[in-house]
Amino acid sequence: MLKYNQIPLKPSMSQDKIKKDFKNADKYDGLALECEGLISRTDFLDVVGLAKDAGYKRIKIVSNGQILADPSHLEKLYNAGITLFEVSLVGFSQAAANGIATIRSFEVRAKDKKDIFLAIRFKVTKENYEYISLMVHQVMPFRPDRIILSFEDNELSMTEITPHIKLTIQTSLLNQIWIVTERVPLCLLEGYEHHVSETVLTDSIKRSQGGDCPKCVYADSCQGIDKEYTKKHGFDEFKAVLKSPYAKDIKGLRR
């Protein structure tokens, strides 16, 4: 499983603090710099240099799209060796605004930076879950390399949003854009198991299995459910999958 060291990079963080956070690169497959404040730092290229000095070969810039709205930022980051970008969109109207902002960078990429990998993450919440398929459809003309649907609102029931997630997967695949989900377990996405990112990725969320899970064919592959979610909703909606043609393949995805 790929494991990223996820660092929320604040504008006020000192380089000494950043260096400490970048330690232990050998324990991770890469570094995800979550940087809403990155462009307000005049030293953002130095920060990238610190990450490289710390030993990270795979560095991903995670932002709300603001940093990509100015092609000169993209140019500088690209020249510093960054080719992995993730734009994270929340809500409904902001998604449109940020999507438009990123178009410019895509145009730049189309000209001469074919090795840039661009993922667009949609945070699924009560404000947008009913429109999530439409939102994903809106960004299709930008030809991102990957769409990520991340369940981010523990007030919502996962069972309630799952039909919208499935429809959105179909929308993306029809447009030939690969799409993955986060935080929704395999049992709720039968038939769409190969889109569940937790089969190959791991993050820092504290999860657990419970209820029906020991009987499930995916018990060895499933990282479980966010503990904050089960505190509110319990395990009743997660029914063990007793048989699946994909269970062996999915187990094989884990290292």
Ligand code: SF4
């Ligand atoms: S182990 Fe539990 S949560 Fe995971 S897929 Fe099976 S039933 Fe769902």
